[in-house]
Amino acid sequence: MKTQFISVSSNLQFAIDQTIKILKNNGIFVFPTDTVYGIGCLHSSKVAVEKIYKIKGRDFNKPLGVYFSDIDMASKYISGNVSLFKKLADTYLPGELTIIAPKNELIANYVVSNFDTIGIRIPRNTFLLELINQLGQPIVGTSANLSNLPSAKTAKEAYTIFENQIELIIEDDASIQGTESTIVSITNGKVELIRQGILNINNELL
16 A cells, blocks of 8 residues: 655645545545644444554554534534533644543444543644535544654654555644643533643643
8 A cells, every 4th residue: 555645734635535536445644733633533433443443453442532523513413502512622622632521422432442531632624624614424543653652743753653654744844832731521411631741731620
C-alpha cells in the first residue's frame, strides 16, 4: 500500500474529496487537529476500526474518541440530559477539550470497547470540521502514534510511523500545538477532570 500525502494548503476541497473516497472504502487516515495528529476512520466501519487497533498495537479495551463537526451533531449521540454538555461545549468548543459523556445506540460498542460512554472532540481545525460536515457523520480516532509512544506533531512524523500501512495523511502542521487535549467527564452529572492537557478549565466548573 502506498500512502498518499496531501497538504490542506494546496487545495482544501481536494483533500476533503480524497479523504471521503478513502473513508467510504473502509480506509483509515492521519488527520490534523488543534493538539496533535490523529488516526481515524468512519465510526460505522468496523473493518477500519479494527485496522486502527492493529496498526497502532492498541489494546482493544481502550475506546476510540469520536470527532464531530459541531455541538448539534454531537448532542445527537449523547444519552440523557445534554444540558451540562452544551454548557461546556458552548464555552470551550471547538477547542482542545475532550468531553466524556453517556452515549446512545448511534455509536457502536466496538468503537468504545463496550463502554457506555464516548469521548467527544470538536477540534479547532478547518479541514477536519468541514470533512465531518460534508460526510454528515462523525469519525472516530485516536492519537497518531504507536501505543505508548509519543504522538505525531507533524505530518512527516506521522508518515515515518505509518508509511505504507495507511491510505492517506493530511498535512496541516500550522494547526498543531503539540500537546494533547484536556479530558473531562460529565457522566456523573458534574464536571470531573480526567487529564490536564493544553486547555485550562474554569475551576468553577470542576
